[in-house]
Amino acid sequence: MAVFPPAAAREDLLGRLPAGARFARPSKWHITLAFLGQVEDFRTAEVAEALAAAPRPPAFRLRLAGAGRFGAVIWTGVGGDVQALGELRESVRVALDGAGFTIDTRPFRPHLTVSYRTERGLSAALEGYAGPEWPVTGIALVESLLGNYHTLHEWPLPPGGQ
Template identity: 70%
Template sequence: MAVYPPVAAREDLLRRLPSGARLTRPAKWHVTLAFLGELSRGTDEVADTLATVPAPPAFPLRLSGGGRFGSVVWAGLTGNRKALTSLRESVRLALDNAGFPIDPRPFRPHLTVSYRAEPGVLPALESYTGPSWPVTSFALVESVLGNYHTLHEWPLPTSPTT
């Protein structure tokens, strides 16, 4: 399950990173809400479960700062992280109640930029603050041969000010 920043937010980040750096493909840049791994049951059952998640109102986020997990370099998030964490917890609870175990590591919202400690990437992220964008949906995503495919997407209600 993932939240995707809009193209404009991904392009802004890409422009700030060193050219020539080995990055993950910007089309794949997302914030993971929950990771299931290989499923013993079908994705339709997962989708049915996720359809029961209460949809919070859309909320703002922005890519800002960065850090590392070992050699993985990531962009951080600011904005309404409380709403993001609440959405993640609703997703986790629904999946857990339906018998779909997710990765048990603590939720640390981030967007993976590179799987290598590329020179210049981390310093560029440390001073980066991107444009704000509204989270208007979350998606069930499948990885096939390194490419991500959105299987289902659930919209979040928007208000006139979102």
């Protein structure tokens, strides 16, 4: 389950990265709400049903901001209404857990992975970064297949505080 920044937010981030740097494809840039790993095809409908029933907060605004690392992974953080994002994540977690799908129990640290390898200059280029705000209007259930993401289902957030 993920939130995908709009093209304008991805383009702004891309413009901040140093020329020649190696990074994940911008089309794959997202904020993970829950990672399930391998799910049998016949259980995908169960995941979708659980997520469809999950309460969702009204639409809210986020921005990509700052930088950090998890080992070799370089990421940009998330600013804006991170409380609403956390509530959305918790709702997704509870719905999936109730349907028998356990997700990572580590504390939620919203971020967007820019690169999966230590890349000279990326962290420095992202230090102090604050991208444009954008409305979060929905979430997506995504499948990774041969290195590409395919959206299986999308759910809108109710109109509101964007």
